[in-house]
Amino acid sequence: xxxxxxxxxHLVMGMTNKKSLKCEQHMGHRAxxxxxxxxxxxxxxxxxxxxxxxxxxxxxxxxxxxxCPNSSLLNLHLHALQPEDSALYLCASSxxxxxxxxxxxxxxxxxxxxx
Amino acid sequence: AQKITQTQPGMFVQEKEAVTLDCTYDxxxxxxxxxxxxxxxxxxxxxxxxxxxxxxxxxxxxxYSLNFQKARKSANLVISASQLGDSAMYFCAMPAGSGNxxxxxxxxxxxxxxxx
Numbered sequence: 001x002x003x004x005x006x007x008x009x010h011l012v013m014g015m016t017n018k019k020s021l022k023c024e025q026h027m028g029h030r031a032x033x034x035x036x037x038x039x040x041x042x043x044x045x046x047x048x049x050x051x052x053x054x055x056x057x058x059x060x061x062x063x064x065x066x067x068c069p070n071s072s073l074l075n076l077h078l079h080a081l082q083p084e085d086s087a088l089y090l091c092a093s094s095x096x097x098x099x100x101x102x103x104x105x106x107x108x109x110x111x112x113x114x115x
Numbered sequence: 116a117q118k119i120t121q122t123q124p125g126m127f128v129q130e131k132e133a134v135t136l137d138c139t140y141d142x143x144x145x146x147x148x149x150x151x152x153x154x155x156x157x158x159x160x161x162x163x164x165x166x167x168x169x170x171x172x173x174x175x176x177x178x179y180s181l182n183f184q185k186a187r188k189s190a191n192l193v194i195s196a197s198q199l200g201d202s203a204m205y206f207c208a209m210p211a212g213s214g215n216x217x218x219x220x221x222x223x224x225x226x227x228x229x230x231x
Contacts, residue, residue: 031217042206042221043160056216088158097217102210103150104219106160 003027004107006091012113015081021110023074023091031097032074033104034066035090043090049074050097081114088112117142117211121222128197129230135182136192136225138207147209149181149190150219155203163205166190197229 004025013019023032031050035043048056049068057066063085065077074091088111092104118141128134140149151163166174166181174181182191194201204224211218 033217040204040224040226042208042224045218048217050217056218090158090160092160094217098215102148102215102217102219103162103165104217105162106152109158111158 004091004093004105006089006107006110008110009108010111010113012115013078013081014115015083017081018077018079020078021076021089021091021112023076023093023107024072025093025105025107026072027093027095027105028071029093029095029105030071031094031102032068033092033094034074034076035092035106036085037088037090037109039088047076048097055097078112081112083114086112086114117144117147117209117220119207119209119220119222121205121207121225123225124223125226125228127228127230128194128201130199131196133193133195134197134227136194136205136207136227137189138191138222139187139189140207140209141188142209149183150208151179151181151190151192152206152208153201153203154206154224155200160206164192194227199229199231202227202229 034046037043047066067075088109090109091107094104120139149166153161164176180193207222208219211220
């Protein structure tokens, strides 16, 4: 089973709201990722967690705050977002960050609209 | 630094025919891997196939196969017997950097439309 789940599927929020995106996997994977994707573009990496520790932050603005409560869960807390943050947010997981176990399995994504 | 290039922004193929999606890459690492993902309009990125640089044979997964030409630094995806459900955007990707960071770099993608 290579399932990664994400909630919610769609989210509309105002620039003053606080919301959270959730991601869950039960494959025993020890690496989890957040990506941002604009229409017709490739995904852009935001954060990498390895063994529940943040290992990469791709200079993401502080209005995005990741959290990894345990090895199966990954959250992305959103606060004071801008309209340009509207995008598809994808979560992914992999067995480990080392090849050849680095195949990343993605969730269905959350489509975020910031008004 | 690694680089992935997909030169076909969009392609059409007739149902039941085969189609090749191009991917070229640049890396100085002796050991690397290439991934292909499919992204339908629903948004989910679906892993299709993986090729390791030291794999002796080209990877195959059902109707998907990789035409891996190491000397030419190309890893083209071949889809045989196209189906309407193959209409999607396809991304080629490889790990970035020589360390084990988990970071992938993606090509710009190719949009494939299958005609009935």
